[in-house]
Amino acid sequence: MRFVDEFRDPETISRTADEIRRLADPARQYRIMEVCGGHTHAIYRFGLRDVLPPNLELVHGPGCPVCVLPMGRIDDGLAMAENPGVIFTAFGDMMRVPGTKGSPLEYQARGMDVRTIYSPADALKLAQKHPDRHVMFFAIGFETTAPSSALTLMRAKALGLQNFSVFCNHVTIIPAIRAILDSPDMRIDAFIGPGHVSTVIGCRPYEWIAKDEGKPIVVSGFEPLDLLQSIVMLLRQLKQGEAKVENQYKRVVPWEGNRAALRAMAEVFELRPYFEWRGMGFISQSALRLRDSFAQWDAEQRFNAPGVRVTDPKAAQCGEVLKGVLKPAQCKLFGRECTPEQPVGALMVSSEGSCAAYYNYEHRKTSMNYG
């Protein structure tokens, strides 16, 4: 077993893997989806699929907030930054994601003021440092990140800062899961719930998955043993015909979530009626926008954005990979026209994208064998 020597507790890992094999009914095909990009990464890194029985498949969900953003939104953000005096700021993950006319990094090479920052608080700091310029922050992320954007906007308001705005592309994880369950080409038996998103939203938001859809969900930590234990818990539920929310990551995730974070989000943001997700079409109530009380700091209201819908290049199958219908290697462009060095879509760029994870762990391994 690959990497098993690195595991802190190899005997427990072995025993847990054995229990998985005992619990898995050989007459059944199991499809378990992990939603969060960090879990996808851990599964590949720790070679966990080698440890699982062949009738248990792990399907990667759309837990990569950079990956699910349609190209048109990137174009919008860059178009806004083309206004004179604007400084375009975003996290490092965004910088190489292609828009129609290039990525933020490519725009920088063509003369736009583009700066990588590591915290929304630093976009605000930049605005304070450069009162003669306008700092626009391209905000992305799920509920792990949205509270920090919210607090930053509250601080901007308290300061009465005039030269700062946020282009809000925060998305929410629950509607994405709902869309997957509603999708006719998906069959998912159970879910591994996200780790750090859940420190913010807690476990309650997942209850409808169990109650209404009848699917078990276990919120998991990131260690190999955490993930394997979570799979054991899911298989036990499936065996007993149960469906409930369980928290395997109790040591970090509180059932009620972080109330201050939830309050900050509620004060600053409201749900958009709908938002387009790459490859998944429009999903209702799946993304955040600034409330009217924060209109002054809403980049979409301060600047004109083209708002053009841009579809992915025809050959790219980003949408199907995001939904878990295709494995990364099944996309026609994978490893050929689309690599981490020259990405066609965001799934190959982002550290949480399943194509990047697959490429870095599996593809290189295979090509090394034939090298």
Add this chain to the structure above:
Amino acid sequence: MCLAIPGKIVELLPDSCRSALVDVAGVRRRVDLGLIEEEKPAPGDWVLIHVGFALSKISEEDALEQMRILQMLGEDTAAMEEVKGYGLGEEPERRSQEPGDRSQNGGPSG
């Protein structure tokens, strides 16, 4: 990055935001505590950090485990790059600085 970064609170900072000087593997930067005020964070506490904000307090054991996970996933370099980038790459002014001794903050960024 959806994985949060563990750090240890060194001291609370005297600015108007609720923030602290936090140490992550030897790098010290300002981290906003506004999301965990209700947990009454104090020097010596370990916290989980994401984009410059503390999301929750955690035990030292879980903090060290989280560091290990980041290393095993090869995410530790990106995590340290993130932390070094906080505050636009500068260490914050400290309460403990002498009044008259306005020495330069931190070093070159990045």
